[in-house]
Amino acid sequence: MTVATHPQNIGIQAIEVYFPKKFVDQSELEKHDGVSSGKYTIGLGQEKMSFCDDREDIVSICLTVVQQFMQKYNVDYKQIGRLEVGTETIIDKSKSTKSFLMSLFAESGNHSVEGIDTTNACYGGTSALFNACQWMDSKAWDGRLALVVAGDIAVYASGNAQFPTVDGPLSVISYIRALDYAYLDYLKKLENAGVESPSLDSVDYLVFHSPYTKQVVKAFGRILFNDFLRNPTAPQYAEIYTQFSEETLESSYNNKLLEKAFINLSKSVFTAKTNTSLLAARNIGNMYTGSVFFGLASLISSVPSSELQGKRIALFSYGSGCAASIYSFKVVGDVSDIASKLDLVARLNDRICVTPSQFENIMSLRESTHNNAEYSPTGSVDELFPGTYHLTSIDSMYRRKYELS
Amino acid sequence: MTVATHPQNIGIQAIEVYFPKKFVDQSELEKHDGVSSGKYTIGLGQEKMSFCDDREDIVSICLTVVQQFMQKYNVDYKQIGRLEVGTETIIDKSKSTKSFLMSLFAESGNHSVEGIDTTNACYGGTSALFNACQWMDSKAWDGRLALVVAGDIAVYASGNAQFPTVDGPLSVISYIRALDYAYLDYLKKLENAGVESPSLDSVDYLVFHSPYTKQVVKAFGRILFNDFLRNPTAPQYAEIYTQFSEETLESSYNNKLLEKAFINLSKSVFTAKTNTSLLAARNIGNMYTGSVFFGLASLISSVPSSELQGKRIALFSYGSGCAASIYSFKVVGDVSDIASKLDLVARLNDRICVTPSQFENIMSLRESTHNNAEYSPTGSVDELFPGTYHLTSIDSMYRRKYELS
Ligand SMILES: CC(C)(COP(=O)(O)OP(=O)(O)OC[C@H]1O[C@@H](n2cnc3c(N)ncnc32)[C@H](O)[C@@H]1OP(=O)(O)O)[C@@H](O)C(=O)NCCC(=O)NCCS
Ligand SMILES: CC(C)(COP(=O)(O)OP(=O)(O)OC[C@H]1O[C@@H](n2cnc3c(N)ncnc32)[C@H](O)[C@@H]1OP(=O)(O)O)[C@@H](O)C(=O)NCCC(=O)NCCS
Numbered sequence: 146m147t148v149a150t151h152p153q154n155i156g157i158q159a160i161e162v163y164f165p166k167k168f169v170d171q172s173e174l175e176k177h178d179g180v181s182s183g184k185y186t187i188g189l190g191q192e193k194m195s196f197c198d199d200r201e202d203i204v205s206i207c208l209t210v211v212q213q214f215m216q217k218y219n220v221d222y223k224q225i226g227r228l229e230v231g232t233e234t235i236i237d238k239s240k241s242t243k244s245f246l247m248s249l250f251a252e253s254g255n256h257s258v259e260g261i262d263t264t265n266a267c268y269g270g271t272s273a274l275f276n277a278c279q280w281m282d283s284k285a286w287d288g289r290l291a292l293v294v295a296g297d298i299a300v301y302a303s304g305n306a307q308f309p310t311v312d313g314p315l316s317v318i319s320y321i322r323a324l325d326y327a328y329l330d331y332l333k334k335l336e337n338a339g340v341e342s343p344s345l346d347s348v349d350y351l352v353f354h355s356p357y358t359k360q361v362v363k364a365f366g367r368i369l370f371n372d373f374l375r376n377p378t379a380p381q382y383a384e385i386y387t388q389f390s391e392e393t394l395e396s397s398y399n400n401k402l403l404e405k406a407f408i409n410l411s412k413s414v415f416t417a418k419t420n421t422s423l424l425a426a427r428n429i430g431n432m433y434t435g436s437v438f439f440g441l442a443s444l445i446s447s448v449p450s451s452e453l454q455g456k457r458i459a460l461f462s463y464g465s466g467c468a469a470s471i472y473s474f475k476v477v478g479d480v481s482d483i484a485s486k487l488d489l490v491a492r493l494n495d496r497i498c499v500t501p502s503q504f505e506n507i508m509s510l511r512e513s514t515h516n517n518a519e520y521s522p523t524g525s526v527d528e529l530f531p532g533t534y535h536l537t538s539i540d541s542m543y544r545r546k547y548e549l550s
Numbered sequence: 551m552t553v554a555t556h557p558q559n560i561g562i563q564a565i566e567v568y569f570p571k572k573f574v575d576q577s578e579l580e581k582h583d584g585v586s587s588g589k590y591t592i593g594l595g596q597e598k599m600s601f602c603d604d605r606e607d608i609v610s611i612c613l614t615v616v617q618q619f620m621q622k623y624n625v626d627y628k629q630i631g632r633l634e635v636g637t638e639t640i641i642d643k644s645k646s647t648k649s650f651l652m653s654l655f656a657e658s659g660n661h662s663v664e665g666i667d668t669t670n671a672c673y674g675g676t677s678a679l680f681n682a683c684q685w686m687d688s689k690a691w692d693g694r695l696a697l698v699v700a701g702d703i704a705v706y707a708s709g710n711a712q713f714p715t716v717d718g719p720l721s722v723i724s725y726i727r728a729l730d731y732a733y734l735d736y737l738k739k740l741e742n743a744g745v746e747s748p749s750l751d752s753v754d755y756l757v758f759h760s761p762y763t764k765q766v767v768k769a770f771g772r773i774l775f776n777d778f779l780r781n782p783t784a785p786q787y788a789e790i791y792t793q794f795s796e797e798t799l800e801s802s803y804n805n806k807l808l809e810k811a812f813i814n815l816s817k818s819v820f821t822a823k824t825n826t827s828l829l830a831a832r833n834i835g836n837m838y839t840g841s842v843f844f845g846l847a848s849l850i851s852s853v854p855s856s857e858l859q860g861k862r863i864a865l866f867s868y869g870s871g872c873a874a875s876i877y878s879f880k881v882v883g884d885v886s887d888i889a890s891k892l893d894l895v896a897r898l899n900d901r902i903c904v905t906p907s908q909f910e911n912i913m914s915l916r917e918s919t920h921n922n923a924e925y926s927p928t929g930s931v932d933e934l935f936p937g938t939y940h941l942t943s944i945d946s947m948y949r950r951k952y953e954l955s
Contacts, residue, residue: 241670244873257735261670261677261873265646272666275690276681282688285680312947330662468649468666542717 155281156474157274158290160483161214162442163206164429165197166530168496169504177501190358190423194430195496197298198507198524199514200535203234204245205547207296208534211246212549214292216532217486222253226289227280229260231269231434233464234297246294260291267354268464270295270434271472297433307515316465317360318398323469324364324461325394328371331459331471344372348473349456350448351418352440354463355426364461365415366407370397373407385410421447428493437462446489450481497528518543526550560686561879562679563695565888566619567847568611569834570602571935573901574909582906595763595828599835600901602703603912603929604919605940608639609650610952612701613939616651617954619697621937622891627658631694632685634665636674636839638869639702651699665696672759673869675700675839676877702838712920721870722765723803728874729769729866730799733776736864736876749777753878754861755853756823757845759868760831769866770820771812775802778812790815826852833898842867851894855886902933923948931955 171185171192185191197206207230215222230242241262250258259280263272270293277291335343345351345368353361370392373382377390385406389397397403408415424443426432432439437460444458459473499507507524514520520539529535529550537546576590576597590596602611612635620627633655635647646667655663664685668677675698682696740748750756750773758766775797778787782795790811794802802808813820829848831837837844842865849863864878904912912929919925925944934940934955942951 241869241873244670256731259680261668261673261869263666263668265649265666268666275664276684279681279684279688279690282690283684284687285684326661464646464666468646 152281152286154477155278156477157441159214159218159220160438160442160445160487161210161217162425162435162439162487162489163210163213163296163530163533164195164425164432164492165201165206166195166496166528166533167197167499167504167507168193168195168429169499169501174501174504177505188359190360190362191427191430193428193496195428196430196504196507198528199511199522200524200526200529201298201533202536202545203232203242203296203298204545205534205536206298207232207242207246207294208249208547209532210296211249211292211294212534213532215249220290222250223255224290225250225255225258225292226287227260227277227291228258229273229277229291229293230262231264231271231273231293231295232262232297233264233266233269233433242294242296259285265468266464267297267356267433267436268462268468268470270438271460271462271470272468275470295434295438297435299431299433307512316356319465319467320354320356320360320463321364321367321398322394323463323467324367324471325371327461327463327469327471328368331473332375342376344375345369345414345418347457348459349418350422350444350458351461352422352437352444352458353419353461354437355423355440356431356436358423358427361419361423361426362408362415363404365419366404366409366411369411369414370403370407381410425489425493434464442487442489445480445484446487450479450484453480492530495530557686557691559882560683561882562846564619564623564625565843565847565850565892566615566622567830567840567844567892567894568615568618568701568935568938569600569830569837569897570606570611571600571901571933571938572602572904572909572912573598573600573834574904574906579906579909582910593764595765595767596832596835598833598901600833601835601909601912603933604916604927605929605931605934606703606938607941607950608637608647608701608703609950610939610941611703612637612647612651612699613654613952614937615701616654616697616699617939618937620654625695627655628660629695630655630660630663630697631692632665632682632696633663634678634682634696634698635667636669636676636678636698636700637667637702638669638671638674638838647699647701664690670873671869672702672761672838672841673867673873673875675843676865676867676875677873680875700839700843702840704836704838712917721761724870724872725759725761725765725868726769726772726803727799728868728872729772729876730776732866732868732874732876733773736878737780747781749780750774750819750823752862753864754823755827755849755863756866757827757842757849757863758824758866759842760828760845761836761841763828763832766824766828766831767813767820768809770824771809771814771816774816774819775808775812787815830894830898839869847892847894850885850889851892855884855889858885897935900935 171194175182175185228243228246232242243261263269265272273293273295277293280286281291332343335347340347353364355361377386389403392403422440422444424447425439426436453476456476457473458476459471461471463469518539519541522536526535531550533550534547535550537548539545576599580587580590633648633651637647648666668674670677678698678700682698685691686696737748740752745752758769760766782791794808797808827845827849829852830844831841846865858881861881862878863881864876866876868874923944924946927941931940936955938955939952940955942953944950
């Protein structure tokens with residue numbers, strides 16, 4: 146047994162991501178859906194959307210990313226003492242995704258792995274990360290590593306109770322309100338940690354949960370509005386002070402003028418602190434629990450490791466319902482190995498573009514067969530990245546079989 | 551802000567339980583179901599089964615028990631820094647039960663509470679407890695208390711994909727296999743902690759997850775079989791040594807003779823170490839995540855606090871899928887206040903006995919209306935314990951309203 150000396154710098158040592166190989170172009174989708182040109186690409190800020198067919202489900206996706214993670218970083222399954230899955234995608238009503246993942250550990254003989262699934266909409270992965278870090282920081286830690294998996298298959302559908310029912314406009318305000326309170330709490334924590342007059346200036350990068358990237362642009366402006374409320378007479382707000390000096394958090398949730406003003410005012414800081422983290426979100430779409438970590442992966446993939454050294458990265462995680470947190474950490478040590486293993490840009494470019502009508506067919510197939518027993522998926526295995534776990538059959542007891550492509 | 555001095559003796563300070571007021575008698579149910587007399591009462595070891603009608607769901611049940619907990623122990627909602635729910639009962643496909651519970655915190659102004667839901671069949675509550683303890687033992691701890699909720703509505707139904715599909719005999723072997731490995735791991739931990747030749751003798755009480763109490767009788771015998779394998783020539787096994795000296799863990803999962811022999815051999819130790827913890831299980835039925843904690847509550851309700859002082863209590867938690875743990879702790883300090891607040895025996899006796907056919911009607915009502923929108927429950931509010939949250943309506947967006955009776 147490893148003797149556990151108390152670890153320094155508990156944090157994220159390695160990251161792997163996975164997204165499906167097929168995508169639909171958002172401007173093509175605008176035409177196909179008959180909405181005005183620019184609605185998805187400018188209005189929502191999305192370029193491409195990755196999606197999977199009936200060959201993949203939440204279990205296969207998690208199997209894929211865990212297996213690739215272990216292989217790329219050359220980690221032995223025996224080294225893992227905690228495995229935690231944050232997801233809101235449910236196949237089995239009671240078996241956890243973590244249990245399915247344990248099949249990967251079987252060969253190593255390691256059956257003693259703490260942790261299960263945590264769920265709260267898109268917040269689950271963050272909670273899983275917190276649990277893993279706290280485990281490592283507690284007497285329960287046995288010296289082994291923790292692996293956190295945040296995975297989901299995001300589908301919005303209407304008139305179908307199988308998918309989460311979304312009240313869009315309400316969910317958007319809820320996101321902003323949660324951001325306000327999470328930011329206030331975060332500033333208090335910085336203050337308690339000795340940071341004087343904490344504000345947006347106190348962090349170098351700010352990564353947001355992104356349902357679509359336009360929401361993040363708004364969220365960033367909202368952060369600046371929060372700073373404004375704490376220090377309205379600062380010179381940077383001179384232009385807008387008179388117009389918004391009476392506003393409060395509560396009065397302003399539907400104030401479009403205010404929203405626009407703070408988006409404009411925050412533009413250059415947004416470019417410096419947040420825009421690079423939206424690479425994956427803009428090109429893949431909403432990833433629920435994975436979204437904020439894809440943001441982190443995008444940042445690491447876009448900014449050179451040397452530039453990131455000692456920088457404070459804050460993450461805003463939000464899950465409808467709602468649960469939200471802002472937390473931050475500092476970059477300690479080289480992250481260029483993570484960037485090269487992620488190989489994000491190349492992998493994004495290596496996808497297959499599918500027409501909107503093919504996309505629609507695949508979505509209806511998935512919807513109509515979603516809960517089927519005795520089902521054999523029909524999606525082409527050739528349209529998967531190499532090393533992708535995929536579903537081969539579902540038997541009459543709903544048991545699913547997977548294979549590696 | 552409270553300055554958090556590192557806590558000693560992290561553990562369970564207070565317990566509250568809740569079960570519905572209606573029950574069906576198991577010997578009456580035998581007659582009604584046309585099974586042989588004794589099958590449920592002797593074969594499965596169950597006397598009564600509590601159940602709820604369409605007035606209650608997982609949210610109302612958790613609201614009830616949290617509200618009663620806070621009131622009985624006079625805890626302010628502001629004192630809670632972590633709230634964690636272990637459950638496998640899903641209403642909302644993405645919103646966590648924890649989010650619903652936060653409505654109880656609203657009045658106090660405490661919106662900063664870590665933790666969400668953890669899920670893995672009946673194991674969720676244990677994982678929630680571990681997370682809470684590790685939080686308290688880590689730098690993330692902010693000096694406040696953690697509240698762990700383990701709640702479920704257990705229903706086994708056939709031909710309905712809404713409920714977990716159970717392969718009974720397989721799940722029973724899986725339980726025993728998980729017990730074997732959890733016990734081996736536990737013994738290793740005791741050894742690492744300096745206990746010499748750890749065995750059943752090393753623990754004073756052993757509380758099991760109980761799908762039905764007969765399974766626990768078998769599980770207890772199985773623990774003795776594990777001890778036998780480690781030390782077969784000990785005098786206590788003299789009678790059976792020759793018969794079972796060739797057996798291994800794997801060879802014996804279907805060996806009924808062996809099962810019976812070890813049940814017989816363990817009878818008196820079972821009575822001393824486990825039987826008292828089955829009070830609630832025998833009288834309420836399977837409680838999924840709550841089961842093992844109801845076991846602990848039963849033990850505290852049955853054995854005087856003075857007798858429990860300094861004793862080591864081990865808990866076996868199991869969730870299909872599977873995830874399982876054995877862990878133990880020592881009783882430090884008076885627990886008679888918990889026992890009197892639980893008031894378990896009196897509350898069990900204060901229930902309403904319902905006939906099997908009434909029971910069946912209520913079950914089919916619940917099944918047929920389980921996913922309804924725009925629904926008004928019809929169950930009688932008078933048949934609830936005072937202080938029970940109950941459902942008053944579900945609107946067209948599936949939003950549920952609750953009231954306190
Ligand atoms: C986000 C959502 C509410 C948008 O609603 P909608 O009615 O489809 O779209 P809207 O008409 O409001 O248009 C969205 C934006 O695109 C803009 N837009 C529309 N057409 C446009 C065009 N042709 N060119 C440029 N912009 C355009 C709109 O002005 C609007 O901008 P605004 O957000 O600054 O007001 C909807 O997509 C939704 O429900 N999404 C899922 C919910 C979600 O993700 N919530 C977040 C949970 S974390
Ligand atoms: C447990 C389960 C498999 C029992 O299956 P079953 O076919 O209904 O019942 P059985 O015929 O096996 O009878 C159960 C026991 O009662 C005994 N029994 C049956 N009739 C009896 C009678 N009249 N008097 C006394 N004992 C009787 C049987 O001998 C058997 O004993 P055994 O377990 O020692 O072999 C079934 O109830 C089930 O699927 N339960 C849900 C699954 C579950 O809870 N799993 C645990 C997950 S943690």
